[in-house]
Amino acid sequence: MLKVYNTKTRRKEEFKPVVDGHVGMYVCGPTVYGPPHLGHAKSYIAFDIIHRYFNFLGYKVKYVQNITDVGHLVGDGDEGEDKISRQAKLEKLDPYQIAYKYECEYFDAMDALNILRPSISARATGFIIDIIEAVKEIIDKGYGYVTKEGNVYFDVHKYHKYGQLSNRRLDGNVSGERIEIASDKRHAEDFALWKAVSENTLMKWQSPWGWGCPGWHIECSVLGRKFLGEKFDIHGGGIDNLFPHHECECAQGDVLTGDVPMNYFLHNNLVTVNGTKMGKSLGNSMTLSGLFTKYGPITIRFFVLQFHYRSVIDFSDEAISSAQKQLNKIGEFVLSVERLAKEERNPTGDLADIYKACLEAMDDDFNTPVLLAEVLKLVKVGSGYVKEENKEKAQELLYIINKVVYDIMGLKFAAEKENAEEVISEEVKALAKARWQAKKNKDFVKADEIREKLSCLGYDIKDTKDGYDLIKK
């Protein structure tokens, strides 16, 4: 029986889908104004594991993610510049270029991490008409008001359940302590549904209230309802979005549909770096492209899986090195099993027990650290069978590896199949490219580091007149 921790009730609950055999899942996507970083990896790996486990259990999953390509302000209040417009000025590009550039980078990074793509990826800018309709509906129902500046706000004092998700009360302080309050709001806590922009802004749409763009919170309510219906199973996101973003979504959804639309709210925790909160302003936001060059994307994935999604991850070089060692150990074991067994067989005896324990770990709110402990047990027990060349047991091991290590954990190994010479993994290719770049930049220390890493992954690299060759060892 699958149990999930529901932020709405603050306890683990049995998972019961709205429609038998189906899962509707919405996860807040990225605001595309900068390169993807470790926080994105943590969040989207967490929901990838959940996505993969529902697939494994045989559910038909509809997984929706939005791309915030407009309207997310620098602060959580309703003051300040749009994050995308601000970046556009910095890079001297237009906001549409910025959004598309970083959306591409986001998907490249997620693909490298072996994160399955959502069933639907929806850009907010593609659904402005739906958003305007929803804002009109909220106004008509008496929960939204228009100001003479052309802004539309949600009146949280009219909605008595505001604070239901985050357990905050309206005390005049909820819109955030350090954030300036827009002057045309009735109450400090009200949040923007629609924001007026000047006519010379590039990202703007005509609305009943004049030129403007949507507030951030409304896009998730609109896209969730559009693709998953008025009632759906899971809404996921980072714990940092619990308030105000998800609180606002509950309020909007309730007003629009007559009930809070999501049955389970799942929140992943954050990443710290050497014990410090990660953030762009702190200069330690750890871009994924940098981390991939240094460690490889699957090592990052494995590192994240060592922790429960509701735990904080503290990133350090030591922690990731030890993750890398463990991953290599599992990789060697998997390859040794794959050499011995070509077909699968249902596990029996001791291996059946380990397999069962793996699934029990996942059933317990997707407990990946416990799952990993079971996988390490599998490596220990299984290595004995491999040593004695027990073909039957190797086939049972192969069954568990395919289900648990590949399908659920989403791990990949450099030479996962015997024909690996023909199929060089994306990870290896990316490393080889990064080494070439480092050489061109005369950063020979880095180039050597990457050569070492490639060697660990089973590849030698040979420089040629106009490039390099990767040679399988």
Ligand SMILES: [Zn+2]
């Ligand atoms: Zn959202």
